Structure formats: C-alpha cells, structure tokens
Amino acid sequence: MSRTSKRRLRTARPWFLLLPGAVALTFLIVPLIALLSQAPWGSFLQILSNPAALDALRLSLETSLMATLVALVFGVPLAWLLAREVLPGTRFWRALVLVPLLLPPVVAGVTLLAAFGRRGLVGQWLYNGLGVQLPFTTVGVIVAEAFVAMPFLIITLEGGFRGVDRRYEEAASTLGASAWTTFRRITLPMVWPAIVAGTVLCWARALGEFGATITFAGNFPGVTQTMPLAVYTALESDRGVAIALSIVLLAVSVTVLVALRGRYLRSGASA
Amino acid sequence: MSVQVAATVARGEFNLRVDLSFAPGEITAVMGPNGAGKSTLLRSIAGLQPVDSGHVSINGTVVDDGDRILIAPELRNVGLVFQDYALFPHLSVLENVAFGPRSRGVSAGQARINAQDLLDRLGISELGKRRPAAISGGQAQRVALARALATSPAVLLLDEPMAALDAESKVAVREELHIALAEFTGVTIMVSHEPQDARALASRAIVIENGRVTQDASLDALAQDPATTYVAALMRSTP
Numbered sequence: 001m002s003r004t005s006k007r008r009l010r011t012a013r014p015w016f017l018l019l020p021g022a023v024a025l026t027f028l029i030v031p032l033i034a035l036l037s038q039a040p041w042g043s044f045l046q047i048l049s050n051p052a053a054l055d056a057l058r059l060s061l062e063t064s065l066m067a068t069l070v071a072l073v074f075g076v077p078l079a080w081l082l083a084r085e086v087l088p089g090t091r092f093w094r095a096l097v098l099v100p101l102l103l104p105p106v107v108a109g110v111t112l113l114a115a116f117g118r119r120g121l122v123g124q125w126l127y128n129g130l131g132v133q134l135p136f137t138t139v140g141v142i143v144a145e146a147f148v149a150m151p152f153l154i155i156t157l158e159g160g161f162r163g164v165d166r167r168y169e170e171a172a173s174t175l176g177a178s179a180w181t182t183f184r185r186i187t188l189p190m191v192w193p194a195i196v197a198g199t200v201l202c203w204a205r206a207l208g209e210f211g212a213t214i215t216f217a218g219n220f221p222g223v224t225q226t227m228p229l230a231v232y233t234a235l236e237s238d239r240g241v242a243i244a245l246s247i248v249l250l251a252v253s254v255t256v257l258v259a260l261r262g263r264y265l266r267s268g269a270s271a
Numbered sequence: 272m273s274v275q276v277a278a279t280v281a282r283g284e285f286n287l288r289v290d291l292s293f294a295p296g297e298i299t300a301v302m303g304p305n306g307a308g309k310s311t312l313l314r315s316i317a318g319l320q321p322v323d324s325g326h327v328s329i330n331g332t333v334v335d336d337g338d339r340i341l342i343a344p345e346l347r348n349v350g351l352v353f354q355d356y357a358l359f360p361h362l363s364v365l366e367n368v369a370f371g372p373r374s375r376g377v378s379a380g381q382a383r384i385n386a387q388d389l390l391d392r393l394g395i396s397e398l399g400k401r402r403p404a405a406i407s408g409g410q411a412q413r414v415a416l417a418r419a420l421a422t423s424p425a426v427l428l429l430d431e432p433m434a435a436l437d438a439e440s441k442v443a444v445r446e447e448l449h450i451a452l453a454e455f456t457g458v459t460i461m462v463s464h465e466p467q468d469a470r471a472l473a474s475r476a477i478v479i480e481n482g483r484v485t486q487d488a489s490l491d492a493l494a495q496d497p498a499t500t501y502v503a504a505l506m507r508s509t510p
Contacts, residue, residue, distance in 0.1 A: 167357040170319050173344040174351040175371035176422055185370070189361045 032250070039247055040240035047244040055222045056230035057248070063138065063226060064206040067145035068153075071202050075153040076195070080187075082154070083161030094158070101151040108148055109215020116143065116216075140217035141224050145206035153202040160194025161187070197260060204256050208249065274426055274458045278325030278337065280311055286323075287311045287482040293426075298452055298459040300469035300490075302505065303479040309462040310354075312479065313428045316460070317351045318344035330425055345374070350419030352429045356411045358403035364414050365390070365399035371422035389417040393451065409440035416451060427452075429461040433468055445471050466490070466506055478502050 082094050116123040116134040126132040134140040172182040210228040217224040234241040274293040287308035301309045314320035324337040334342040358367050368386035390396050393413045433441050452459055463469050469476055470490050478486040486498035497503035
C-alpha cells in the first residue's frame with residue numbers, strides 16, 4: 001500500500017519540473033529572507049521616526065491614496081464604457097488603456113513630460129494660461145502614480161462589469177429605476193468584489209511607483225520624494241536605512257496579499 | 272389601460288410582425304415554438320427592445336413609434352416577470368420587492384411596509400429577510416411577481432413564469448398565480464410553453480410562429496379548430 005503510493009508520488013513529481021521549479025522558488029524567496037536578515041532591527045524604529053523617513057512615508061500615503069481616488073473617479077466609468085462596448089472601436093481603446101501597464105515606468109515619465117511638462121502638449125497651455133505646473137510638484141507625483149496605476153483598476157473592473165448579467169439591469173429599469181439608480185443600487189453592488197480588488201491593486205501599484213515619479217516629478221525630499229525614491233536615495237548613503245524602509249514597503253505588499261487572498265482577489269480575477 | 276402593438280421588430284435574420292390589442296383585465300397567453308418571437312413581443316412592450324416600425328402604445332399613449340418616440344422602460348409603468356426571475360442577488364427579498372417603489376420616489380420605510388404587505392398577501396411573509404439564493408424556485412416566482420406588482424403597473428408581462436419550476440411546485444404556483452392575476456385589473460400578457468398553464472390562467476391565446484401570429488382565439492377554439500399543424504400538435508399534447 002505505502003509502496004504504491006510512493007511510486008505514484010514519484011511519477012507525479014518528475015525531476016525535470018521539480019528541479020527548475022525549486023530553483024525558481026528559491027530565487028524568489030532568498031532576497032526576501034536576505035532583506036529581513038540584514039535589517040538593522042536594533043535601530044529600526046529610530047530610522048523610521050527620522051523626519052525624512054516620516055516625510056517620505058506621509059507623502060507616499062497621501063499621493064498613492066489621491067492617485068487611487070483619481071483612478072476610481074475616472075476609471076470606474078471608463079471600465080463600464082469598455083465593458084458595455086459603448087464607444088466605437090472599443091477593442092482599440094481597451095488595448096490603449098493597457099499601454100501604461102506594459103510601458104517601462106521611465107518611459108511613462110517621459111511621455112508625461114511630453115504631455116504635461118512646461119513645454120509639453122498640454123503643459124504649456126496649463127503653465128502659460130493658468131500658471132499651473134505639474135512636473136516636480138506633489139501633484140505631479142499623483143499624476144505619475146495615477147497614470148501607471150489606473151489600468152490595474154480598469155482591467156479588473158471591466159471584467160467585473162462584464163460578469164454582471166444584463167437582465168438585472170433590465171429588471172431594475174422595468175421597475176422604474178433611472179440609469180443612475182440602476183448603476184448605484186444594482187450594478188455597483190454586484191461588482192463590489194472587483195472594485196475592492198481593483199482598488200487595492202491600483203493603490204499598491206501607486207505606492208510602489210518609482211520610475212515615472214522620479215522622471216516626471218523628480219526626487220525632492222518632502223515634495224516628491226516618496227518611499228521608493230527615499231529607499232533609492234538612502235542606498236547611496238546608508239544601506240541600513242534603505243533596508244528598513246524597504247521592509248515597510250514589503251510589509252504593505254504582504255498585508256495586501258493577505259487581505260486579498262480570500263474571495264476578493266479570486267472573484268475579481270474570475271469575474 | 273390597454274396595450275396596442277402594431278409593429279415590426281427585426282432581429283438579424285428574424286423579424287416579428289404583429290398587430291395586436293390587449294384589453295384591461297384580459298389575461299392573454301402567448302404560445303409558440305422557441306425563437307418564434309414571444310419574448311421579443313414582451314420586451315418591445317416593456318421598452319427593452321425598440322421596434323423598427325409601427326408603434327407600441329400603452330393606455331393610448333404611444334411609447335415607441337420606431338422613429339422619434341422611444342419611452343424608456345422606467346417611464347412605462349410595465350411590470351415584467353423574467354423567465355428565471357432575475358431577483359437581485361445582493362438584496363433581501365423585502366428589498367427586492369421594495370426596489371420599484373423606492374426607485375419611483377417612495378420613502379424607504381413606506382416602500383418596505385408596502386412590500387411586506389404584498390409578501391403577506393402572496394403567503395410568503397416570512398421570507399422578507401432572506402436572500403434570493405436561499406429560497407426555493409416556487410418562492411422566487413412569487414417574489415418576482417410581488418416585485419413586479421409592487422409598482423402597480425398598468426401592464427403585467429410574464430415570461431414563461433413556470434418554466435423554471437419542477438412539476439410538483441408547478442401545480443401550487445399555478446393556483447396562486449391564478450388568484451393573484453384575478454385580482455389584477457390591468458393588461459396581463461403571459462408567454463407560456465404549456466397549454467395547461469394557458470388554460471388555467473388565460474382566457475385568450477395567441478400563437479406566434481416564425482414571427483407571425485398564426486392564431487388568436489380562446490383556448491377552446493385553439494383545441495377545437497387549430498389553425499396550423501403546430502397548434503394542433505400543441506393542443507394534442509395536453510393531457
């Protein structure tokens with residue numbers, strides 16, 4: 001009995017998959033262990049309570065939350081429009097929405113400069129006409145984060161909207177509900193898991209944003225230096241600080257993963 | 272409170288062309304093969320399917336003229352019971368029934384009181400707090416009916432109200448539906464597959480085949496003098 005089960009086990013785990021699989025797993029785990037083992041645990045709290053670190057943390061939270069809010073306000077409607085194929089050429093627009101997702105973040109920063117820089121396509125008009133400057137400001141950080149993170153919200157939510165049976169909306173309309181009431185009381189609650197998953201993914205991406213931010217908004221402590229930028233800067237002077245700040249970001253990622261592990265991530269992905 | 276449909280609806284290869292009038296208090300069963308256009312007829316009255324030409328009018332008001340007039344479903348005062356009921360899964364049974372009145376401006380409290388009243392009348396008082404997933408098919412059918420009736424519609428449309436039920440609950444539901452429909456004073460149009468249901472509930476039967484009305488008569492006339500081989504076969508299958 002035990003003999004046959006052992007034999008079955010061996011055939012179920014062929015070495016040519018087991019070996020490279022183990023390498024991949026090790027490769028992914030070792031850096032995390034290294035980060036934790038090299039952390040300056042003794043001075044951890046002291047490093048984090050340093051005003052520069054606190055500034056970066058506060059700035060990161062503020063900008064990433066604002067970017068997520070922006071993504072929600074404009075991304076939810078766009079996700080709906082794409083899901084319902086309201087716009088002509090929906091396939092093209094959907095592909096376009098995915099571009100910031102695949103674009104190298106530095107390139108995203110350059111495109112933002114081309115658009116919203118002082119001499120950019122829209123930026124010159126903003127600067128000369130309204131006196132508004134986006135690059136190298138905190139608002140610029142929000143713009144960069146929203147640009148890179150919004151597609152995560154949109155694709156997650158579009159799947160959610162597609163999964164809603166149209167008959168529920170039809171039933172609501174025959175019962176006298178306006179388009180707005182139907183959206184608010186029927187459609188939105190039915191895609192709630194996708195909204196939660198999309199929002200968290202979007203926020204996590206905004207929080208980790210580095211390339212587009214440093215390119216478009218620069219690296220000014222207290223103004224545009226978010227946590228990832230602070231980590232990069234600290235690495236040049238004090239490795240311990242860089243590792244401590246990294247652990248904070250790692251903790252956030254793990255928390256997000258654990259929070260989404262349940263029904264939200266699964267139903268959001270399958271919807 | 273009458274309904275008139277004299278219209279053509281094109282849906283790809285298929286088109287539905289009818290000229291029908293329905294009187295208040297009259298219960299009409301619409302029968303026919305799958306894909307003949309029965310549901311399309313209901314949807315065009317409800318406003319979910321615009322007509323291509325002709326007109327649809329409710330109580331003498333044109334709600335769709337295939338051209339410039341197209342009144343949205345929410346402004347038509349038509350109740351529709353969907354084939355598999357389409358109860359809102361995230362709302363309780365009570366909130367499902369209260370949804371229509373609330374959407375039409377009735378306060379949440381008043382809408383709930385009225386909804387509970389309706390549940391009481393249909394003998395499902397105790398279901399109010401449950402979610403649609405937690406009730407039986409027969410109960411869901413009654414909830415769907417209550418939800419449609421809660422807005423006091425001028426027209427009640429039922430799309431195969433008993434297709435989703437097992438044989439056992441069908442008998443009971445048919446009896447209850449009979450009582451509920453007898454109290455309803457507006458136009459009732461019910462799509463049905465089964466002559467027994469039509470016979471139990473309706474006084475008039477319309478047979479639609481391939482987008483055209485092939486017979487429009489009483490159920491007895493259908494049985495005694497079927498207009499087509501389809502009608503003959505349909506009525507013969509009745510036990």
